[in-house]
Amino acid sequence: MGDPGMEEVLPQGCIAHALSFTSPRDACRASAVSTTLLSAAASDAVWDRFLPVDLQSVLARADRPVDCCSKRDLFFRLCDEPVLVDGGKMSTETAATRRCRRRPPQPPKAAVATTRGGCGGQWKQRRLWRRLETTSAAEGALGDR
Amino acid sequence: MAKMIKLVSGDGAEFEVEEEVAFQSKIIKDIVADADDVIPLPTVSSKVLIQVIEYCRKHAAVNSFPLSPSSSAAAAASSSSSISYSKPVSDPALRAWDNEFVKLNNSSLFDIVIAANYLDIEELVDLVLETVADRIKGKQAQEIRRQFNIENDFTPEEEEALRRENSWAFQNN
Numbered sequence: 465m466g467d468p469g470m471e472e473v474l475p476q477g478c479i480a481h482a483l484s485f486t487s488p489r490d491a492c493r494a495s496a497v498s499t500t501l502l503s504a505a506a507s508d509a510v511w512d513r514f515l516p517v518d519l520q521s522v523l524a525r526a527d528r529p530v531d532c533c534s535k536r537d538l539f540f541r542l543c544d545e546p547v548l549v550d551g552g553k554m555s556t557e558t559a560a561t562r563r564c565r566r567r568p569p570q571p572p573k574a575a576v577a578t579t580r581g582g583c584g585g586q587w588k589q590r591r592l593w594r595r596l597e598t599t600s601a602a603e604g605a606l607g608d609r
Numbered sequence: 610m611a612k613m614i615k616l617v618s619g620d621g622a623e624f625e626v627e628e629e630v631a632f633q634s635k636i637i638k639d640i641v642a643d644a645d646d647v648i649p650l651p652t653v654s655s656k657v658l659i660q661v662i663e664y665c666r667k668h669a670a671v672n673s674f675p676l677s678p679s680s681s682a683a684a685a686a687s688s689s690s691s692i693s694y695s696k697p698v699s700d701p702a703l704r705a706w707d708n709e710f711v712k713l714n715n716s717s718l719f720d721i722v723i724a725a726n727y728l729d730i731e732e733l734v735d736l737v738l739e740t741v742a743d744r745i746k747g748k749q750a751q752e753i754r755r756q757f758n759i760e761n762d763f764t765p766e767e768e769e770a771l772r773r774e775n776s777w778a779f780q781n782n
Binding site: 474490495498501 | 714715734746748750753758759761768772775777778
């Protein structure tokens with residue numbers, strides 16, 4: 465007779481918060497554990513932490529708009545296909561994004577990588593799971609940047 | 610004489626603690642502001658409340674006498690921010706104490722983080738979840754299941770599809 469499993473005790477938002485302290489690789493491995501962890505690992509709270517701090521200001525200078533449904537999609541979009549900014553002079557590719565690439569790179573590549581942080585960049589913490597449980601305005605807060 | 614607050618656990622045990630210790634919990638701070646000094650905590654057992662009080666007592670002592678101007682400035686900044694995040698623990702002795710504090714089994718950690726979330730003690734929530742994260746890092750899916758007693762509810766086809774989609778993550782480091 466073992467202890468109750470993590471999924472029986474912790475809310476999904478809490479599990480996501482814990483995963484946000486791991487890494488993109490760990491979050492993807494956790495996705496394969498169970499349907500609950502798959503869901504937790506896909507949440508914006510997790511991938512928010514893995515995206516670079518200055519990403520929004522860099523994407524504002526992108527040559528073409530970058531449109532993604534979720535932070536996870538945005539993360540892998542940046543890894544699979546670095547975004548060109550400032551008229552193609554720079555890109556969002558870093559050593560870290562190359563490590564997380566899922567497909568071979570598509571040409572062209574620009575000369576200089578720019579963003580600070582890359583994978584594992586430090587975001588501010590958000591205790592979103594508490595807000596999900598206690599406020600109805602949480603949906604709006606989650607989407608805010 | 611320090612002002613005392615009385616906390617009552619779910620199983621009826623009473624704990625008198627100094628106000629500054631109890632105020633590590635933002636929830637308790639708000640309740641006491643409404644002039645209520647006896648605070649029932651029906652969802653927190655005495656076992657867990659003892660551990661939470663121990664943490665709060667240690668951190669209240671350090672927060673009262675910050676090591677450096679930068680740590681108290683960080684505290685002021687985080688309390689005025691509309692987005693909640695906890696400042697990193699900069700005092701090495703306190704970090705060492707925290708590391709000892711979380712040498713607990715998963716079940717105990719889960720109980721503490723649920724209580725800390727309820728009581729809105731951000732640093733404690735982060736401390737526990739970072740510890741949980743350490744027990745996830747570097748593990749394959751089956752190891753994570755064993756560590757946290759989680760049942761695999763994927764079909765073999767679903768699991769295979771997930772591994773294919775995330776194949777870069779499943780190669781060994």
